[in-house]
Amino acid sequence: MKFAEHLQNSVVPEWKDKYIDYKLGKKKIKALASGNRGSADLVEDFIEDWVVSIELSKCNDFYQWLLRECNKKYVVLENQLNIYLKRVADEELRKNISNQSDLDDRLSPELARVARIKNTANNRKKKRDVSYGSIVKNTEKNANIFIEFLRQNDLLPSLPKRFKSQSLVPRVSGRLGSETFNRAEEIPSNKKAQTMLANAMIDFFLYVRLVKTYRDLNVNGFRKIVKKFDKTFSTKQLPIFLEYVNDNISLFKQSLNEKIDPLTTYEAKITDWYMNELTKDQSTLEKKIHNNRLRKFTLQYSLNEQMIHRNNRSLLQMFVGGIGLGISFVLFIYTIYRVVTTTTIDFYVIHKVLFPLWGGWNMIQLMGTLYNLDCFIWHRTNINYRFIMFGEIHSKFGTRLFNNDFATSLIPLNLYFLIWFMVPCSFLAFLSFRFDMLTPYAFIFLGWAVLLFMWPKNSIIPYWDKLLSTRKWLLVTTIRLICSGFFPVEFGDFFMGDIVCSLTYSIADIATFICVYSTVPGTNCGSSQLKSMGVLSCLPSFWRFMQCLRRYFDSDDWFPHLLNAGKYSMGIAYNASLSAYRLSHHAKEKRNPFIVFGTLNSVYTSVWDIVMDWSLLQNIHGKNRFLRDDLYLAGRKNWKTGEYYSDRKSVYYMAMVIDVILRFQWIVYAITPESIQQSAVTSFVLAFTEVIRRFIWIIFRIENEHVANVHLFKVSGESSLPYPDTLVASEESFTPRSSGETTTLTIPLSTVSSTGIKEPSSAYHALFRRKASIFDNFSRSIPWAHATDFQRPVTNRSKDMESESESENESDPESIMDGGV
Structure with a gap:
């Protein structure tokens, strides 16, 4: 497959304009070849004015912006993981301490309050009639099974958000409509929090892979377009170009040196969290499921055209x-x-x-x-x-x-x-x-x-x-x-x-x-x-x-x-x-x-x-x-x-x-x-x-x-993430590692800061052109109104790969090619 077709089949559609325009480069070379100009002028027009000043600057700026987004998501996940580990440790401590007063002294205030409420409820429950309690227990169990079935199939009814306090069934799903990372409306159990964090880590892992794919495709594209220029005009600009970009452009520097590559660091950290931190106290089967799930994504990333x-x-x-x-x-x-x-x-x-x-x-x-x-x-x-x-x-x-x-x-x-x-x-x-x-x-x-x-x-x-x-x-x-x-x-x-x-x-x-x-x-x-x-x-x-x-x-x-x-x-x-x-x-x-x-x-x-x-x-x-x-x-x-x-x-x-x-x-x-x-x-x-x-x-x-x-x-x-912003802010100082070390990622600021790319802005013009009028906000809302017809669904992979056999089956390349649904 020619590289132009390879690039077209591999781009992320939403980022298409941020890739090197390889086909345009070929057309420019063809147009320059039809003229009678010196090699110095050709190098200036094509290499300096187009490849470096326009295309390379565009791709590198966008890559810097992507790194900054990755870093934001990484920090959010790290804070969420810290709180999860702290809550798990507190829960284990609560189980091992029988004295309620001692428990109040050693537990965090929130968990102590929850423990007191549970003890009070248990005392009341003991006073109930045994037969009546059995009936209620079975009824509650069946109701919970039915509710969970509806939830897993997206068929659990709910009241609108402004009436959510009156809902008969509390909702644990994240707030819909915000971008990428949501906060749950209620603090879930540790088991549910583990599932939510695992799903969020997988999403971040895939996002990092997308960024890495973006970088690799562009690096290969720039090399090939400059090589094509050399072949057409019998020049030797590729070594000069590579020497410059390898020393000055992070898009190339980080692809060559894993020690300064933040994407490789993110992958390593996420893999460690997903494989070790989240399964620290889990069974062997749970760890195997996590391993198979991550291996499946790694396998599909390596699929090639022939396969x-x-x-x-x-x-x-x-x-x-x-x-x-x-x-x-x-x-x-x-x-x-x-x-x-x-x-x-x-x-x-x-x-x-x-x-x-x-x-x-x-x-x-x-x-x-x-x-x-x-x-x-x-x-x-x-x-x-x-x-x-x-x-x-x-x-x-x-x-x-x-x-x-x-x-x-x-x-x-x-x-x-x-x-x-x-x-x-x-x-x-x-x-x-x-x-x-x-x-x-x-x-x-x-x-x-x-x-x-x-x-x-x-x-x-x-x-x-x-x-x-x-x-x-x-x-x-x-x-x-x-x-x-x-x-x-x-x-x-x-x-x-x-x-x-x-x-x-x-x-x-x-x-x-x-x-x-x-x-x-x-x-x-x-x-x-x-x-x-x-x-x-x-x-x-x-x-x-x-x-x-x-x-x-x-x-x-x-x-x-x-x-x-x-x-x-x-x-x-x-x-x-x-x-x-x-x-x-x-x-x-x-x-x-x-x-x-x-x-x-x-x-x-x-x-x-x-x-x-x-x-x-x-x-x-x-x-x-x-x-x-x-x-x-x-x-x-x-x-x-x-x-x-x-x-x-x-x-x-x-x-x-x-x-x-x-x-x-x-x-x-x-x-x-x-x-x-x-x-x-x-x-x-x-x-x-x-x-x-x-x-x-x-x-x-x-x-x-x-x-x-x-x-x-x-x-x-x-x-959907388990813990709200307020809880993250109050406990973000926790560093619950057995060895005492933190997981703060140390990356030079220059590798994650933007070098000129602006935040996404409105793609459209306003319908009304009035200054300081009541129509201003209304007119600015019209271009984006279509995007509010629905709310964004929360990523939910808790139902995926619940068993080892499913994980093995979905890793099969033939299953992937057939649609994998």
Whole structure:
């Protein structure tokens, strides 16, 4: 593999602009080679003015900033570990001392108070009736098991933060929304604290590996570009260049000398903490689990390109997925043909029953197919959608090179997963239309869908065990969506909610299905007769409305959450007025409210899509008029001018126009009242266009989130730490080491201080340009409002690798290449 391709496949997407622009360097060399200039001028223009002054300065400054961030995280972890070890020592002391007064003198005040409370509670408990106490104990045990099950599957309900004191179940998870390291709301037990610290240390270990990968790639890139310059112009600048950078640039100095490399020191310290300090009093099995877990990450960091492609299964998965898509498409075309050519004899069965029901299921599968296409677009444009959606630390299973290779993505696997639903659905729909009957084909498909979701891990279907986390994510997110308001809104909840808002056609058809099997045959089960269809069509907007309220109560920020809630309340009003219009058989008195709510809803949502969700129309006077400064979907910039190509930028203008037009699709119902009476074709076409609109919306919405991550240099999930800032501040003087030595890291200040790189700043321009006005704070909030639609999930690896066998299995390179889920 050429280095340019190697670099492209290995960069951290959020740091892409901070790497050496190797391709640009090759273009500059080619342009210089076409001229007639002396070698001295060439060296000055390329080596001094571009390589050293621009590229090397950029990379080295960013590397210094990364070192400073590593040092901050290291200090936080060290303080947390000190307190953990102190609390463990106090706990051991408490167990060994029986005299309460002596205990009060020797324990820390906090633990003494906790011990007194426990003793008082134990004395009261002894007075209870034995049988009653046994019942209570068993009940509490079962309740704790059930609560822990819900917690592990992210299904434990909770009240908003402002009401958390009234919560029936105390929450121990970290505060969501802050960057990288969170503090727990309550001080957990020592066992829980150990787990939380172990997870945080692994996250930091992976982060250090990312920084080291960044450094190594750039060092190799600078050597190669200068070597290419020497080869092209027959010069000998590489030795001179290396002598200069090895003496003056920390990016090179630290990569050559491990004694002054802070990253190596961080790795050694974290390894010692993780392997020794946290398992000091643990069993041999616990220590072995820690060893296997750390070894797994080290193994995957060393994976090379040949190993990735030798264990590649994506081609087979794509082939099977492509065959399945082709079969499904042919069978779907047949159903459309039957609908268009239907006679008056079987018109009711096909138009009122078969087409709406099978069309609703096909719409869901279409959305799944388009989502995979979205993933491919993000993959090609280096948008790290997996981190945005699933909170991965760039790669859930460790830092590794070639992480942007298509062979390591889950796109083929997800397509393979989808066709196991699409092909049976299309085939059963074909039989249903062929024989003009819904039973038993609908029930066969429903049974098959449920069976696939519940299929065990060790399945006879190839690769089905790799899709366990995908199925779990879909199921858990669906449950959390239906119970919106009872859970904090994370990305999956918000994302699934918006997708479901575009599937009102499919959800409303549930009423048709129930009507067909619960009424007398021949009963009209269309939207002009069923109020339940109107209620179901309002549910998606209601769920999102509740999520917006939950975000408001969790964050105490009225903007943008209350305005967003208003948008979805308008969606509820629109769907309700549409249902009323249908039930009234397009009466004029119901038509006017429908038009009013339809107009308000379309205008509201169109502006929100473009300005808030996509962050467009905010940069009015910039070089990308009405767009952002960062346009990943526009491809690479012109290497001479540094601007995006006009034809590439046009995709954003087209998307804005298409989004507005499709938002006003309801006009079809207003200008052609006869189509309101559940015209199967009209309803299906409008539902299809809404799915297409959502497909476009998703592309730009995830890109906008990625832009925010890029400007925050955010590449890792948030780790929940056990002890709050106040406790850290009060006990940070503790140095609980048996030998008396501290673990303070001694690194020269010059290696961790920034040499010019600025803190991440806003990527966008304000919408309003008013000085000292009430709009100032509001306008500054708009560019980042999209990032507050959800709160950041806490990294939780406590469920990972709970046994030695799981650790061994996940270390298998073949498992890694197959998706590792």
